[in-house]
Amino acid sequence: MQSRIFRVFAGIIAVLWLSGCVSTPQSREVIGEYKHPSPGSTALTSRVLLDSVPFFPQEAYQCGPAALATVLQAAQVSVTPDALVSQVYVPARQGSLQIEMLAAARRHDRIAHTLPPDLESVLAQVQAGKPVLVMQNLGLSWYPQWHYAVVVGYDLAQEELTLRSGLVRDYRVRLPVFERTWQRAGHWAVVLLAPGELPEDGREDAYVNSVNDFAQSAADTELASAYEAGLRRWPQSRLLGMALANLNYAQGDLKAARTLYLHVTQVAPDYAAAHNNLAQTLLDLGEYEAARTHARLAVGLGGSFSATYEKTLDAIEKRIGER
Amino acid sequence: MKTNSLTRRSIGSILIVALTLMGVQAPAMADIVSTDQLVAEQRADAQRATVAGFLAREDVRAQLEARGVNAEDAMQRVDSLTDTELAELSQQIDTLPAGEGAIGLVIGILVIFMLLDIAGVTDIFPAI
Incomplete structure (x- = not known):
């Protein structure tokens, strides 16, 4: 009898041990890297606390507006949770949707940048002085209890994170516990960038993505400064080059657009879209022969937008024929 | 008047x-190609690469072949996935646990079946 109880008990322990160890690989990795840094890797500072990040104790269910106001104020936007309630809170769901949170941040002139689904990126942003908006599922996957919080610090030696969460200003949580709740909410983590600021995750394409979403509500000058900052960091990025050139083109600055499109065709000679847009710009500038050269290159390379390339070439041939 | x-x-x-x-x-x-279009294209390309990279892994190939599925066939079908399916799948792969533990294995198998389901090889998850 006793041995059976013991066996059941051992089984429970084994399950707990397995789930505790196996299901939080990111925490293990971060902590392991801290204890035994692999050569050549850029180590995180062992302890960071962004104490100046404001705190708004949340009212019932309204963690969305409170967490959003926290990161917006930390990003120098003066806004209160109450002012955000109408923008993000959905009374029927007693909560806020992620997509609404991102849209509301953009409405306040900040680029909402979603981080890759890894803990290290979150910690790197905190180390760089940026609080990170996160979503957690504090319940179970089949009985979810969604919650928004803001990561404001961490301590690798203590294996802890510090959050602005609910009614607690400095809520300290064990890294693996956080990872599990965060994992159940799809690893959702967002930083807010002022136009001209860059994220720490080093993914240029994801950055263009975030800025492009921002484009719907942003002024052209803000957009330009966001793309320019990106290009200073990643001068070889063809997507960033195209984005800024397209913006120049839309603003009617054809010469700036031409210079940039040309730069992109040099960085990425087989990027058909760059040849096409350059050809169109050259056509608008009256440089027909050069326009035709690039339009032909675009048509020859083909790809997803080959119909557009053929239209551009047709327009150029027509214009040359009319002369 | x-x-x-x-x-x-x-x-x-x-x-x-x-x-x-x-x-x-x-x-x-x-007729310039807009930034919206370029961003969408880039995203789809990156997701396709994620899925292809996943299918190229030794352990994944072994899992596939253990179930009588040719990895090359599965790879070819990735090209016919829609953007939404690609996004769904690549996100699953991106959030897979890094370790080779028991849970990683289970999720790995799940993802493989989801892929096969989308590709029409199996019909286990009709909702996808």
Whole structure:
């Protein structure tokens, strides 16, 4: 009898041990890297606390507006949770949707940048002085209890994170516990960038993505400064080059657009879209022969937008024929 | 009455001028490939690469072959996935646990079946 109880008990322990160890690989990795840094890797500072990040104790269910106001104020936007309630809170769901949170941040002139689904990126942003908006599922996957919080610090030696969460200003949580709740909410983590600021995750394409979403509500000058900052960091990025050139083109600055499109065709000679847009710009500038050269290159390379390339070439041939 | 018809006529002419101007403006909106289009293309490419990379892994190939599925076939079918399916799948792969532990294995198998389901090889998850 006793041995059976013991066996059941051992089984429970084994399950707990397995789930505790196996299901939080990111925490293990971060902590392991801290204890035994692999050569050549850029180590995180062992302890960071962004104490100046404001705190708004949340009212019932309204963690969305409170967490959003926290990161917006930390990003120098003066806004209160109450002012955000109408923008993000959905009374029927007693909560806020992620997509609404991102849209509301953009409405306040900040680029909402979603981080890759890894803990290290979150910690790197905190180390760089940026609080990170996160979503957690504090319940179970089949009985979810969604919650928004803001990561404001961490301590690798203590294996802890510090959050602005609910009614607690400095809520300290064990890294693996956080990872599990965060994992159940799809690893959702967002930083807010002022136009001209860059994220720490080093993914240029994801950055263009975030800025492009921002484009719907942003002024052209803000957009330009966001793309320019990106290009200073990643001068070889063809997507960033195209984005800024397209913006120049839309603003009617054809010469700036031409210079940039040309730069992109040099960085990425087989990027058909760059040849096409350059050809169109050259056509608008009256440089027909050069326009035709690039339009032909675009048509020859083909790809997803080959119909557009053929239209551009047709327009150029027509214009040359009319002369 | 007279002024009324005059007003109406002048409004009419203004409208005609405005519409003509709009008509002139429209062709000037040239055929450049927009940033929206480029971003969407880049995203789909990256997701395709994620899925292809996953399928190229030794352990994944072994899992596939253990279930009688040719990895090359599965790879070919990745090309026919829609953007939504690609996004779904690549996100699953991106959030897979890094370790080779028991849970990683289970999720790995799940993802493989989801892929096969989308590709029409199996029909285990009709909702996807």
